[in-house]
Every structure is written in structure tokens, then in C-alpha cells.
Amino acid sequence: MGFVVEVLRGQAQVDFVPNALTGVVFSAGLCAAGWEFGLYGLAGTAAGTASARLLGVDRDRITAGLEGFNACLVAVGCAVLLGARHLSTALLALAAAALVTVLTAAVARLLATWQLPTFTLPFCMTASALTIAAPGFRRVWHEDAGPAALPRAADGPVSLTFTDLWHGFFANIGQIFFMPQWYVGLIFLLGLFLAGRRAGALACVGSLVGLLTAWALGTPAEQVAEGVAGYNAVLVTMALCGVVLVADAWSLAYAVAGAVAATFLRPALAALFAPSGGHAFTWPFVLVALVFLAAAPVFPRLRRV
Amino acid sequence: MGFVVEVLRGQAQVDFVPNALTGVVFSAGLCAAGWEFGLYGLAGTAAGTASARLLGVDRDRITAGLEGFNACLVAVGCAVLLGARHLSTALLALAAAALVTVLTAAVARLLATWQLPTFTLPFCMTASALTIAAPGFRRVWHEDAGPAALPRAADGPVSLTFTDLWHGFFANIGQIFFMPQWYVGLIFLLGLFLAGRRAGALACVGSLVGLLTAWALGTPAEQVAEGVAGYNAVLVTMALCGVVLVADAWSLAYAVAGAVAATFLRPALAALFAPSGGHAFTWPFVLVALVFLAAAPVFPRLRRV
Amino acid sequence: MGFVVEVLRGQAQVDFVPNALTGVVFSAGLCAAGWEFGLYGLAGTAAGTASARLLGVDRDRITAGLEGFNACLVAVGCAVLLGARHLSTALLALAAAALVTVLTAAVARLLATWQLPTFTLPFCMTASALTIAAPGFRRVWHEDAGPAALPRAADGPVSLTFTDLWHGFFANIGQIFFMPQWYVGLIFLLGLFLAGRRAGALACVGSLVGLLTAWALGTPAEQVAEGVAGYNAVLVTMALCGVVLVADAWSLAYAVAGAVAATFLRPALAALFAPSGGHAFTWPFVLVALVFLAAAPVFPRLRRV
Numbered sequence: 001m002g003f004v005v006e007v008l009r010g011q012a013q014v015d016f017v018p019n020a021l022t023g024v025v026f027s028a029g030l031c032a033a034g035w036e037f038g039l040y041g042l043a044g045t046a047a048g049t050a051s052a053r054l055l056g057v058d059r060d061r062i063t064a065g066l067e068g069f070n071a072c073l074v075a076v077g078c079a080v081l082l083g084a085r086h087l088s089t090a091l092l093a094l095a096a097a098a099l100v101t102v103l104t105a106a107v108a109r110l111l112a113t114w115q116l117p118t119f120t121l122p123f124c125m126t127a128s129a130l131t132i133a134a135p136g137f138r139r140v141w142h143e144d145a146g147p148a149a150l151p152r153a154a155d156g157p158v159s160l161t162f163t164d165l166w167h168g169f170f171a172n173i174g175q176i177f178f179m180p181q182w183y184v185g186l187i188f189l190l191g192l193f194l195a196g197r198r199a200g201a202l203a204c205v206g207s208l209v210g211l212l213t214a215w216a217l218g219t220p221a222e223q224v225a226e227g228v229a230g231y232n233a234v235l236v237t238m239a240l241c242g243v244v245l246v247a248d249a250w251s252l253a254y255a256v257a258g259a260v261a262a263t264f265l266r267p268a269l270a271a272l273f274a275p276s277g278g279h280a281f282t283w284p285f286v287l288v289a290l291v292f293l294a295a296a297p298v299f300p301r302l303r304r305v
Numbered sequence: 306m307g308f309v310v311e312v313l314r315g316q317a318q319v320d321f322v323p324n325a326l327t328g329v330v331f332s333a334g335l336c337a338a339g340w341e342f343g344l345y346g347l348a349g350t351a352a353g354t355a356s357a358r359l360l361g362v363d364r365d366r367i368t369a370g371l372e373g374f375n376a377c378l379v380a381v382g383c384a385v386l387l388g389a390r391h392l393s394t395a396l397l398a399l400a401a402a403a404l405v406t407v408l409t410a411a412v413a414r415l416l417a418t419w420q421l422p423t424f425t426l427p428f429c430m431t432a433s434a435l436t437i438a439a440p441g442f443r444r445v446w447h448e449d450a451g452p453a454a455l456p457r458a459a460d461g462p463v464s465l466t467f468t469d470l471w472h473g474f475f476a477n478i479g480q481i482f483f484m485p486q487w488y489v490g491l492i493f494l495l496g497l498f499l500a501g502r503r504a505g506a507l508a509c510v511g512s513l514v515g516l517l518t519a520w521a522l523g524t525p526a527e528q529v530a531e532g533v534a535g536y537n538a539v540l541v542t543m544a545l546c547g548v549v550l551v552a553d554a555w556s557l558a559y560a561v562a563g564a565v566a567a568t569f570l571r572p573a574l575a576a577l578f579a580p581s582g583g584h585a586f587t588w589p590f591v592l593v594a595l596v597f598l599a600a601a602p603v604f605p606r607l608r609r610v
Numbered sequence: 611m612g613f614v615v616e617v618l619r620g621q622a623q624v625d626f627v628p629n630a631l632t633g634v635v636f637s638a639g640l641c642a643a644g645w646e647f648g649l650y651g652l653a654g655t656a657a658g659t660a661s662a663r664l665l666g667v668d669r670d671r672i673t674a675g676l677e678g679f680n681a682c683l684v685a686v687g688c689a690v691l692l693g694a695r696h697l698s699t700a701l702l703a704l705a706a707a708a709l710v711t712v713l714t715a716a717v718a719r720l721l722a723t724w725q726l727p728t729f730t731l732p733f734c735m736t737a738s739a740l741t742i743a744a745p746g747f748r749r750v751w752h753e754d755a756g757p758a759a760l761p762r763a764a765d766g767p768v769s770l771t772f773t774d775l776w777h778g779f780f781a782n783i784g785q786i787f788f789m790p791q792w793y794v795g796l797i798f799l800l801g802l803f804l805a806g807r808r809a810g811a812l813a814c815v816g817s818l819v820g821l822l823t824a825w826a827l828g829t830p831a832e833q834v835a836e837g838v839a840g841y842n843a844v845l846v847t848m849a850l851c852g853v854v855l856v857a858d859a860w861s862l863a864y865a866v867a868g869a870v871a872a873t874f875l876r877p878a879l880a881a882l883f884a885p886s887g888g889h890a891f892t893w894p895f896v897l898v899a900l901v902f903l904a905a906a907p908v909f910p911r912l913r914r915v
Contacts, residue, residue, distance in 0.1 A: 055909040099871055105905035110724060114415060129878045135763040136877025139828030146763035148881065150580060153440040153451035218444030261404055267441025268434045268581075271453065275580035275760060275885035276878075295410035299360040419720060455885060458745040458756035523749030566709055572746025573739045573886075576758065580885035600715035604665040 010068015025191030036084035044075020047097035070123040071097035151271035171227025180226040206237030213263040233259035235285040315350040315373015330496030341389035349380020352402035375428040376402035456576035476532025485531040511542030538564035540590040620678015635801030646694035654685020657707035680733040681707035761881035781837025790836040816847030843869035845895040
């Protein structure tokens with residue numbers, strides 16, 4: 001029973017919330033996009049949590065779900081990028097979810113030197129390694145060609161319709177779990193409000209900042225509507241206001257600046273990985289959040305929780 | 306008035322010199338290449354210095370101009386790479402110059418663990434992110450195609466004329482601010498001699514080492530004449546002899562070895578970034594200088610200032 | 611005489627063994643692949659060891675051969691990748707082998723914060739910089755075209771013959787020194803057994819894990835037979851079981867997990883470097899070994915030597 005709660009909390013920790021009920025709603029959201037995704041998410045979180053128990057990781061981290069969220073994202077990422085219905089993908093997702101425990105321990109120890117949390121850095125590293133290595137293995141990669149390509153300048157219309165905007169508003173929250181459907185994002189948002197009004201409100205603020213920044217910079221409308229442009233803004237806003245820094249006007253302004261930076265940074269990461277066949281994942285969020293938190297002690301106006 | 310001096314010192318700190326008069330000469334040099342570049346440089350330094358004041362950064366750093374030089378380079382880099390006469394470039398340059406304050410604070414805190422200075426690492430990170438992300442935004446990027454391309458083997462003549470040599474000697478100093486004109490480099494060199502004979506002499510030594518290394522390795526003559534081959538050697542020589550290590554024969558030899566390494570490293574960084582559309586900036590200088598300084602305490606012959 | 615022993619130990623330290631006799635056997639193995647490689651290996655190790663003496667590095671490190679193995683690999687790598695019979699390659703190999711001393715000192719100091727060893731990280735950084743920069747210099751690069759190319763999905767047969775398997779078993783050990791010939795790997799393995807039964811046995815275990823993982827994932831048969839698929843598994847197994855962690859059942863299981871991860875990671879590193887013209891070298895080993903060691907203190911079942 002304790003294990004089930006840990007796994008559900010692990011799902012919810014993707015959005016910084018140690019709440020099992022939110023984890024149930026997140027699973028429902030994944031199933032709304034496809035039952036395989038719901039299954040991969042739960043199985044990945046379970047594999048990560050179980051391997052943390054086996055290796056003897058500190059119980060407090062496991063109980064809070066902190067050993068599950070990176071594994072959850074790795075498993076769902078495998079399903080989305082390598083095809084959920086291959087046996088090879090399922091085995092790889094389980095193995096990777098277990099290995100993420102080691103990566104989390106390593107990254108946590110290195111970053112502890114500066115009192116920084118890992119966020120989804122272990123997921124980003126694992127998912128990048130997986131997707132870039134995959135085309136090199138014939139039993140893992142089931143497409144004819146690999147995904148490597150030189151990045152090109154954006155084209156396509158940039159003026160946004162009302163539909164683009166409200167789809168994008170919810171899809172920004174769905175894309176945190178790789179899902180472009182607006183209704184999946186809406187279910188995730190309900191889960192966040194279940195965990196507390198602040199979590200839900202900050203996700204909304206982040207999504208709006210992401211939309212506005214993407215529009216101002218001239219992001220192609222399709223990327224805005226599918227949430228590709230704005231998911232990092234949601235994560236940065238939630239991470240910088242309330243999770244590590246005390247939630248006040250200063251940290252909110254700081255979080256909004258970070259959300260703008262992460263929205264700008266996303267195509268840079270996409271272009272950096274494109275020639276090798278990789279993806280941006282949540283690298284923009286992780287890099288911006290770590291930089292802004294590492295800098296925080298230098299600015300006396302920002303207070304740590 | 307204090308703010309004006311801080312901004313001018315910030316300009317001069319690009320070459321490690323906290324001297325407002327040198328900052329005036331550097332501005333004149335930028336204006337000789339184009340008045341827009343002079344304006345972007347001053348505005349960027351001012352934005353960086355102002356945001357450091359607003360966020361409450363330690364006064365000593367601001368007074369010494371240490372919160373201005375990365376912002377200066379970011380703004381001039383925007384003007385050179387995105388087109389100085391677009392409103393989008395101006396707004397982006399100001400925003401980026403302000404954000405560099407956060408990045409500087411973060412990098413300074415991380416590197417303080419090993420008593421290492423930031424050098425232009427915050428500039429390199431920001432400028433790389435900006436130029437690689439830019440083609441992804443239609444209101445930021447005003448060309449038809451993006452700059453991404455696979456690197457090719459060097460071609461073109463490698464034998465140097467006397468004109469190549471003396472142009473290159475000054476252009477090595479001009480390219481620190483992205484400027485290939487020999488007379489711009491000459492103005493910068495005058496500014497350095499204004500700050501002190503040692504700063505000017507070290508810049509000359511570094512430029513000569515860069516020229517000689519580039520010739521010995523067979524660098525295409527055009528790159529030598531425009532200072533592309535040697536600007537990192539100038540920066541490494543100034544940084545390793547006198548700024549952090551006591552200036553003596555040992556640190557000079559160490560600096561020359563570093564200058565050779567940085568000259569070699571430049572095409573590696575260019576090739577690493579080329580497929581994503583990025584540039585080498587001063588990454589070779591930053592990486593070599595940080596490695597050589599991190600190693601210095603292991604070698605008893607080198608003494609820290 | 612002391613210097614000769616230090617150089618031979620430096621050769622042997624490529625495989626974590628401070629044994630001069632093993633160094634002699636390794637040299638013989640290199641000569642079996644080509645006398646130039648044997649010469650480059652010895653000259654590189656000597657240059658690295660000598661520059662460490664000149665700069666005044668701690669005597670214990672030099673005596674144990676720890677200042678030689680990265681330089682050895684850098685020099686052999688130059689011979690393999692730039693052509694052993696060019697004067698430019700010989701000069702570059704010596705200069706790079708000397709510079710590796712500085713890089714080793716820097717990396718050792720940074721990683722000491724977490725009590726982590728450098729492994730072959732200085733070699734990987736130097737060799738990557740060298741091979742990616744080389745095509746930019748006409749007196750260094752003697753081919754018409756550079757090596758940069760977008761990575762493609764694996765093709766070719768993946769079913770392994772018995773010949774592929776036993777060739778691969780030995781070649782996994784030979785590829786640590788860039789050599790694809792099975793008999794070179796066999797000589798290296800004899801050298802390891804000379805140093806002790808455990809070193810030899812662990813190399814065999816690592817090679818088997820590499821073979822099995824490569825087969826299970828569907829690695830092209832040619833890569834398996836030439837040892838490209840499995841050399842990182844050999845290194846990881848030796849590094850994680852006995853060198854830093856106490857050799858017991860737990861650290862062996864941990865090492866095997868690491869060997870699987872490194873075998874998976876290899877094509878990712880190859881794809882990351884391919885568009886710039888670089889190679890995977892022992893990056894997969896270094897990254898996996900550092901991550902697994904950084905994580906080790908979190909797991910109470912693993913004990914440090």
C-alpha cells in the first residue's frame with residue numbers, strides 16, 4: 001500500500017506536487033491520450049521507486065515520490081519516441097527507469113554542493129541518451145531512417161487564432177508529459193488545482209507567459225497550439241515561485257523572467273540536438289531553473305524556503 | 306555620474322582593465338566600425354550594470370565594472386549577428402544584457418567553489434543560446450535561411466603576405482569585440498596602453514603567439530588577416546599573466562602555452578557549433594583560461610595574485 | 611631508470627594497473643598492430659610524464675604512472691586518426707601529450723570536490739578537441755574532406771557468427787587502445803593477467819557483458835567483431851569493481867549494470883560528435899563510471915576502498 005502511494009506521488013512530482021490524488025488524475029490524463037501512455041507512466045514510476053528501495057536510498061526521498069518522477073517521464077518518453085507497442089520499448093523503458101535511480105543519486109550529490117535540486121535533469125540526460133543512441137541498434141529502432149537533421153529557420157504562419165491560444169494554454173501543461181492534446185492538459189491542470197490553489201494558479205501564469213513570449217518572438221502557430229512553445233514556461237514558473245524560493249512578488253517576477261528565458265531557449269536546445277537526432281525535452285526548464293536558483297543567493301531580495 | 310564611470314569601466318573590463326578612460330577609447334573603436342556598434346555596446350553595458358544594481362549585487366563588483374563586460378559583448382554580438390537596425394534586435398539585446406546579470410551571478414557562485422573567475426563565460430552562454438535559438442523565431446530572424454551547416458575542411462591559401470600579418474596583428478585585438486578591421490584593433494590597443502604598459506604589451510605578445518601558431522598549423526590566410534585565428538590568444542595571454550597569477554617568467558610561459566592551445570581549439574569550437582548554427586565566440590579563451598587556472602595550484606612554480 | 615619504470619607504469623594505467631611489466635606487454639601489443647603505434651604510445655607517455663615532472667606535480671602520482679596514461683592514449687589517437695607518418699602528427703602528439711598534464715591537473719582538482727578520479731576524461735577532452743579542430747588546419751589535416759557527417763540509422767546484418775563473437779571478445783580489449791585486431795586484444799589481456807588474476811578476469815567479464823548487450827540490442831555484426839561495441843564495457847567493469855569500490859558481489863552487479871549502460875551509450879556519443887567530425891573515444895566509459903561512482907555513497911550496500 002505504501003508503495004502504491006509512493007508511485008502515485010512520484011507521478012505527481014513531475015509537477016512538484018507530492019500528492020497521490022494528483023498522481024491518479026495525472027494517470028487518467030495520460031490514459032486519455034492513450035492507455036499505453038498511462039501504463040508506461042505507472043510502470044516507469046514503479047520501476048524507479050522499486051530500484052531506489054532495493055539500492056537503499058534515503059526513505060524520505062522515496063516517500064515524497066522524489067525517486068519516481070524522472071523514471072515516469074523516461075518511460076513515457078520511450079513510449080512516445082520509440083513506439084509503445086514494441087516489446088523492445090517496454091523492456092528498455094523498465095531498464096532505463098531503474099537506471100535513472102543511479103543518475104538521480106549522482107546528480108543530487110553533485111548539485112548538493114550548491115544546495116540545488118535535480119529537477120528533471122536525470123530524465124533529460126537519460127531520455128537524450130536513449131533517443132540519440134536508439135537508431136544505432138536494429139532491435140531498438142524500428143524506423144527506416146534516423147531522426148538526425150540540420151535545423152532550419154522557422155516557417156509557417158505566426159499569427160495566432162483564438163483556437164490556437166486556448167489550445168496552447170492547456171497544451172503547454174500537457175506537453176510536460178509529451179502530450180499535445182488540449183484536453184489532456186486540462187486534466188493535468190485539474191490535478192494541480194486538486195493539490196492546491198497555488199500550484200494550479202502558477203501553472204496558469206506560466207502558461208500565459210509562455211504564450212505571450214512565443215507570440216512576441218514570432219513562433220510558428222502550430223508549435224504554440226500544440227504546447228511545444230510553452231511547456232518550459234509552466235515548469236519554470238512553478239519551480240521558481242514557492243518550491244525553493246519563498247512565494248512573494250519578487251520571486252514571482254523572477255519566475256516570470258525565467259519563464260521568458262526558457263521559452264526563448266527552447267529552439268536553441270532543439271537546434272543543438274537536431275543534428276544528432278535528439279530532442280529538447282525539458283532541458284530549457286532544467287537549465288534556466290538551475291541557473292536562476294544558483295544565482296538567487298546573490299540577490300538579497302529573494303528568500304529561500 | 307557614478308553610473309557613467311561604472312559603465313565605462315564595464316566596457317574596459319572586456320580586456321580585464323577597470324579603467325574608465327580605456328572604456329571611452331573602446332567605445333570610440335566600436336564607433337569607428339559603425340556608430341550602431343558603439344551604441345549597442347554602451348546600451349548593453351548600461352543595461353547589465355543597471356540590472357545588477359536593481360537586483361542588489363555586491364557594490365564592489367559593480368564599481369569595478371565586473372557586471373558590465375559580459376552584457377557589453379552580448380549586445381554587440383546581437384548587433385553583429387542579428388542585424389543592428391531591427392527593432393527586434395535592440396529589444397532582444399537589452400533583455401539579454403539584463404539577463405546576463407543572473408547568469409553571471411550563477412556562474413560566479415558555481416566557480417567560486419574552486420576560486421575561479423567567470424571571465425566571459427556568461428557572454429558565451431548567452432550569445433550561443435541567442436544565435437542558435439534566433440532562427441526559430443520569425444520576428445527575431447530576418448534572413449531566409451538559418452546558419453546551420455556541417456563544417457568542412459579548411460581550404461584557400463595558407464601562405465601569409467606581410468599585409469596579412471600586420472592586419473592580423475591588430476585584428477586579433479579587434480575581434481575580441483567581433484570587429485575584423487585592423488584600425489579598430491589599433492584603437493583598442495591604444496586604449497590598453499592607456500591603462501598601463503603591461504596590459505598593452507601582453508596584448509601584443511598574445512597577438513604574436515596567435516599569429517605564429519595559426520601560421521604553423523596552416524590556418525587559411527583570410528582567417529589570419531581578419532583576426533579570427535588569433536583573438537583567443539590575446540585574451541588568454543592577458544588573463545593568465547598578471548590578472549590571476551603573479552606576472553613572472555613562469556606565468557608568462559604558462560600563458561603562452563595557453564595561447565597556443567586556445568588558437569588550436571578555436572576551429573574545434575566552431576565545428577562543434579556549426580551544425581546547430583552557432584559560433585565559437587570566446588569559448589576557446591574561456592575554456593583554456595579556466596582549465597589553466599584550475600590546474601595552477603597543482604604546479605608549485607605558479608603563484609596566485 | 612626511475613623514469614623508464616614510470617613510463618611503463620603509465621602505459622599499464624590505461625587499464626588501471628600500476629605494473630611496469632604489463633606496460634611492456636601493452637607496448638608489444640601496440641607494436642603488433644604497427645611499430646608506429648608502439649612508438650607513439652611510449653613517446654606520448656614519456657612526454658606526459660616528463661612535463662608532469664617539469665611542472666612539479668606530486669611525486670606519488672608520477673611514480674604510480676597516473677601522469678602517463680592519458681598522454682599515451684592521446685598520442686596513439688593522433689597516430690590513428692591523423693596518420694602516423696606525417697611529421698605534423700608527431701609534433702602535435704608530443705605537444706598534446708604535454709598539455710594533457712595541465713588538463714589532468716585541472717580535472718583532478720575539480721573532481722576532487724566529490725572524491726572522484728579523472729579516469730580518461732583528460733584524454734577524451736584532448737582527443738575530441740584535436741580531431742574536431744584538425745580539419746581546420748591545412749598543415750595538420752592531410753585528407754581532402756573533413757569527417758563531419760550526420761549520423762544514420764544502423765544497417766547491415768546483426769546476427770553474429772562464432773568468429774564475430776571470439777574476435778569481438780578480444781577486440782573489445784584491443785579497442786581501448788583503438789586497435790580492432792583480435793590478437794592485439796589477446797596480448798593486452800595477457801598483460802592484464804600478468805598484473806593479477808582479478809584484473810584479467812574482470813576484463814573478460816566486461817567483454818562478455820559488452821558482447822551480450824550489443825547482441826541483445828541489435829548492434830551491426832561488424833561493430834561487434836571489431837570491438838567497437840564493447841570496449842567501454844571492459845573499462846567500466848574494471849573501474850567499478852575493485853579500483854574505487856571494494857570488490858564484492860554488490861559492486862560486481864553494479865559494475866555489470868554500468869557496463870550495460872556504457873554499451874548502450876556508445877552510439878549516442880558517436881552520434882553527438884558525428885556532425886562535428888568527432889568520435890566517441892572512451893567518453894561512454896568516463897561518463898558512466900563517474901556517474902556510478904558519484905552515486906555510490908548514496909547506496910549503503912556499496913563500500914569505498
